[in-house]
Amino acid sequence: MCASCAGPGSSTGRDEWGHRPGPMGFRTVILDAGHGGRDPGAVSRHTSQCEKDLTLDMAHRVRRELGRDFRVLMLRHDDRFIDLDERVLLADRHGDAVLVSIHFNSGPSHLRGPETYYWRVDSHGLAVRLQRAMRAASPAEHGNRGLVRRRLRLTRNPQIPCVLIECGYLSHPQESRLITSPEYRQKMATAVASAIRAQAAHGDAGTGPRPRPIYSPPSRPTDPPGS
Numbered sequence: 001m002c003a004s005c006a007g008p009g010s011s012t013g014r015d016e017w018g019h020r021p022g023p024m025g026f027r028t029v030i031l032d033a034g035h036g037g038r039d040p041g042a043v044s045r046h047t048s049q050c051e052k053d054l055t056l057d058m059a060h061r062v063r064r065e066l067g068r069d070f071r072v073l074m075l076r077h078d079d080r081f082i083d084l085d086e087r088v089l090l091a092d093r094h095g096d097a098v099l100v101s102i103h104f105n106s107g108p109s110h111l112r113g114p115e116t117y118y119w120r121v122d123s124h125g126l127a128v129r130l131q132r133a134m135r136a137a138s139p140a141e142h143g144n145r146g147l148v149r150r151r152l153r154l155t156r157n158p159q160i161p162c163v164l165i166e167c168g169y170l171s172h173p174q175e176s177r178l179i180t181s182p183e184y185r186q187k188m189a190t191a192v193a194s195a196i197r198a199q200a201a202h203g204d205a206g207t208g209p210r211p212r213p214i215y216s217p218p219s220r221p222t223d224p225p226g227s
């Protein structure tokens with residue numbers, strides 16, 4: 001759908017601020033496998049796995065899960081570098097779509113569990129669903145990192161609902177070993193796909209109160225971290 005066809009009051013189509021209810025009935029899912037090419041992302045010192053390979057593997061798994069019911073687009077299909085601003089431009093070619101950027105986390109060695117970032121009001125419901133589904137798939141019941149509202153280039157700048165998920169910590173000794181298991185990654189991918197499917201079917205219903213609108217400019221590479 002062209003943005004101008006989305007019409008007023010539609011929860012789909014492109015919108016600069018995203019201060020509106022989350023989408024329902026969307027047909028297109030854009031999957032962004034984080035990092036790639038010369039940017040490996042996090043590298044596990046426990047398993048030597050690179051984040052860029054795991055995100056691509058996860059994106060393919062989620063695509064296969066969603067395949068029959070959605071038009072699924074991947075911002076990269078192979079091991080290549082794409083700048084974050086370029087990823088935003090690629091995602092913004094589509095209306096009636098949501099963007100899910102897939103990552104794996106790294107931090108102090110005691111941290112574990114899935115974590116989900118969002119910024120736009122219209123991305124909150126999908127973020128809640130994604131975090132809930134990943135938490136249920138993860139055995140880290142005491143290490144669930146929860147939902148974080150943060151202005152990142154892939155949570156603020158796209159003009160469609162967009163969420164960034166961290167599917168677990170490559171820096172945690174046990175979790176990084178779990179992530180080496182294709183069966184575990186498939187379980188996580190199935191959970192991610194089910195959250196996207198539920199958002200398309202039910203919109204924000206059951207995802208709690210929407211957050212307040214925040215008027216902040218687009219995220220820039222020169223912004224201080226965490227701003």
Ligand SMILES: [Zn+2]
Nearest residue numbers: 034041103104
């Ligand atoms: Zn990452």
